[in-house]
Amino acid sequence: MNRKAVLPRIVSLAAVLLALTAWWIVTANGWVKPLFLPSPPDVWRAFTDMVTSGYKGSPLALHIWDSMYRLGAAFALALLTAVPLGILSGSNKWVQAALYPFIEFYRPLPPLAYYTVLVLWLGIEDASKIMLLFLAAFAPLYIAVVSGVKRVPSDRINGARSLGASKWKIYVHIILPSCLPEIFIGIRTAVGVAYTTLAAAEMVAAVTGIGWMVLDASKFLRSDIVFAGIIMMGLIAILIDIAIRSLERKIVPWSGKE
Amino acid sequence: MAAIQVETIEQSKEHLSLPTTESSSTTPGKEVVSLSAVGLSYGDGKQQREILRDVHLQIVEGEFVCVLGASGSGKTSLLRMIAGYEQPTAGQIKLFGRPHLGPDRQVGVVFQHANLFPWLNVRGNVEFGLRMQGIRKVLRRERAADAIERVGLAHAAKLMPHQLSGGMKQRVAIARSMVTEPELMLMDEPFAALDAITREALQVQVRELWQQSGKTALFITHDVDEALFLGDRIIVMGGSPGGIATEMRSPLGHRTVNLSETRSANGYAKVRDQLIQLLKQES
Numbered sequence: 091m092n093r094k095a096v097l098p099r100i101v102s103l104a105a106v107l108l109a110l111t112a113w114w115i116v117t118a119n120g121w122v123k124p125l126f127l128p129s130p131p132d133v134w135r136a137f138t139d140m141v142t143s144g145y146k147g148s149p150l151a152l153h154i155w156d157s158m159y160r161l162g163a164a165f166a167l168a169l170l171t172a173v174p175l176g177i178l179s180g181s182n183k184w185v186q187a188a189l190y191p192f193i194e195f196y197r198p199l200p201p202l203a204y205y206t207v208l209v210l211w212l213g214i215e216d217a218s219k220i221m222l223l224f225l226a227a228f229a230p231l232y233i234a235v236v237s238g239v240k241r242v243p244s245d246r247i248n249g250a251r252s253l254g255a256s257k258w259k260i261y262v263h264i265i266l267p268s269c270l271p272e273i274f275i276g277i278r279t280a281v282g283v284a285y286t287t288l289a290a291a292e293m294v295a296a297v298t299g300i301g302w303m304v305l306d307a308s309k310f311l312r313s314d315i316v317f318a319g320i321i322m323m324g325l326i327a328i329l330i331d332i333a334i335r336s337l338e339r340k341i342v343p344w345s346g347k348e
Numbered sequence: 349m350a351a352i353q354v355e356t357i358e359q360s361k362e363h364l365s366l367p368t369t370e371s372s373s374t375t376p377g378k379e380v381v382s383l384s385a386v387g388l389s390y391g392d393g394k395q396q397r398e399i400l401r402d403v404h405l406q407i408v409e410g411e412f413v414c415v416l417g418a419s420g421s422g423k424t425s426l427l428r429m430i431a432g433y434e435q436p437t438a439g440q441i442k443l444f445g446r447p448h449l450g451p452d453r454q455v456g457v458v459f460q461h462a463n464l465f466p467w468l469n470v471r472g473n474v475e476f477g478l479r480m481q482g483i484r485k486v487l488r489r490e491r492a493a494d495a496i497e498r499v500g501l502a503h504a505a506k507l508m509p510h511q512l513s514g515g516m517k518q519r520v521a522i523a524r525s526m527v528t529e530p531e532l533m534l535m536d537e538p539f540a541a542l543d544a545i546t547r548e549a550l551q552v553q554v555r556e557l558w559q560q561s562g563k564t565a566l567f568i569t570h571d572v573d574e575a576l577f578l579g580d581r582i583i584v585m586g587g588s589p590g591g592i593a594t595e596m597r598s599p600l601g602h603r604t605v606n607l608s609e610t611r612s613a614n615g616y617a618k619v620r621d622q623l624i625q626l627l628k629q630e631s
């Protein structure tokens with residue numbers, strides 16, 4: 091990495107350290123009540139407590155695992171449905187015309203508004219939670235794939251046909267790989283949206299999950315656990331994004347260089 | 349050094365006196381391309397624009413035909429119809445004696461912009477057509493490696509398109525089309541964006557490949573020298589709506605080994621001037 095790329099990172103790191111220091115000073119001097127802002131050592135202690143003895147009967151790893159399972163299952167479902175439907179819609183205006191009204195209708199709705207309906211339909215177990223996250227992830231992914239298909243240069247398809255590719259092979263060998271950069275953009279948005287919906291999904295009838303943990307702790311005014319949970323959620327989100335980005339670099343190294 | 353002997357004179361439609369050699373007049377072969385009264389309009393209703401009108405063109409097996417014309421004269425449109433990407437709005441196109449329905453693997457296309465598949469490396473791009481035909485991997489590898497070597501890219505087989513220079517990309521595009529051995533190769537100003545040195549090297553390569561394969565080629569260019577060096581027949585496009593203004597047998601057709609030799613051949617300057625005059629008239 092050259093100096094130009096390193097410098098902004100140093101600035102970012104310095105800003106984070108500065109904020110942490112400010113947090114420390116403010117709480118150590120008792121300028122704010124611990125209920126509003128627990129001190130870094132308190133938060134750290136809440137975190138190590140969770141690591142050693144779990145939270146409300148389940149180890150921390152299980153909370154994280156359950157959340158990741160819900161997120162992962164919902165995301166896998168979204169990927170399996172949004173990509174084929176998106177490719178179909180992008181190449182067939184009738185399919186798109188049939189699907190668009192529904193997607194345009196539910197996409198702007200706040201997830202909590204229809205969550206109760208999902209619970210009524212699918213029960214209070216994981217199914218309704220996964221469905222909620224799935225719906226959150228589906229729309230952005232689908233829309234990204236459709237726009238990706240529409241942007242495939244027509245001469246790329248023509249060229250492939252001149253090389254002997256049949257109509258179906260064009261989908262698999264040309265359209266799908268051509269859309270991969272857009273699919274990745276869709277994946278990152280979808281994961282982000284689903285992740286922000288996670289806490290909402292775990293509000294109802296859950297006894298595990300990091301989203302539930304934070305909500306539960308706030309009922310008991312355990313600011314230290316709330317803070318530890320939030321920081322953890324943030325860090326996990328960053329890790330997920332890093333993972334997706336490195337996958338993206340590996341799978342679509344040509345992205346943006348065409 | 350090839351001294352071109354000007355022996356016979358073939359008359360073009362316009363009664364231009366163009367010097368030609370005794371073209372090694374083989375008996376007319378099988379008809380590969382046949383356009384009769386072909387016209388093309390883009391758009392419909394008020395937006396409609398007639399680009400080509402009443403185009404007649406016959407190309408027989410083994411010919412190397414160059415299409416010369418100013419930019420906007422409809423060269424690409426002509427090629428796209430022969431490739432099957434556009435349907436003529438008038439007249440009829442036959443390929444290999446059959447009505448032309450759409451893109452076909454017997455008709456290879458090299459685009460002006462290499463149009464490589466960005467997710468495949470050089471080898472993957474060259475193998476693409478063979479893979480679509482369901483050819484076994486071992487055989488595919490072998491044939492692709494051979495094609496890549498013939499365009500001088502053996503060292504770059506594993507590079508991705510975004511890592512290649514413009515000239516390398518065009519070489520890959522040529523190899524990708526040639527490897528499936530289409531009966532007819534269509535090339536749309538493939539070297540227009542390249543520097544003079546690369547262009548000359550590729551012209552020599554294309555001619556060699558064509559000679560080895562014995563297939564038919566239609567090569568579009570706006571460069572008179574390129575047309576004179578490559579083509580045994582040169583078609584000049586012009587008019588509005590466009591069409592074939594005139595055509596001639598190239599006096600030099602494949603008798604010189606490179607462009608500079610072409611340029612210093614007897615009679616070259618005169619033919620070149622005549623072609624340039626024609627182009628000016630038509631644009």
Ligand SMILES: Nc1ncnc2c1ncn2[C@@H]1O[C@H](COP(=O)(O)OP(=O)(O)O)[C@@H](O)[C@H]1O
Pocket residue numbers: 390391397399417418419420421422423424425426
């Ligand atoms: N898809 C299209 N729709 C409408 N007009 C087009 C289209 N393609 C080409 N044209 C027009 O047709 C004319 C001929 O273009 P083209 O065949 O590309 O010429 P050339 O290849 O000789 O430069 C131009 O005036 C161009 O604007």
Ligand SMILES: [Mg+2]
Pocket residue numbers: 423424425536537
């Ligand atoms: Mg053109």
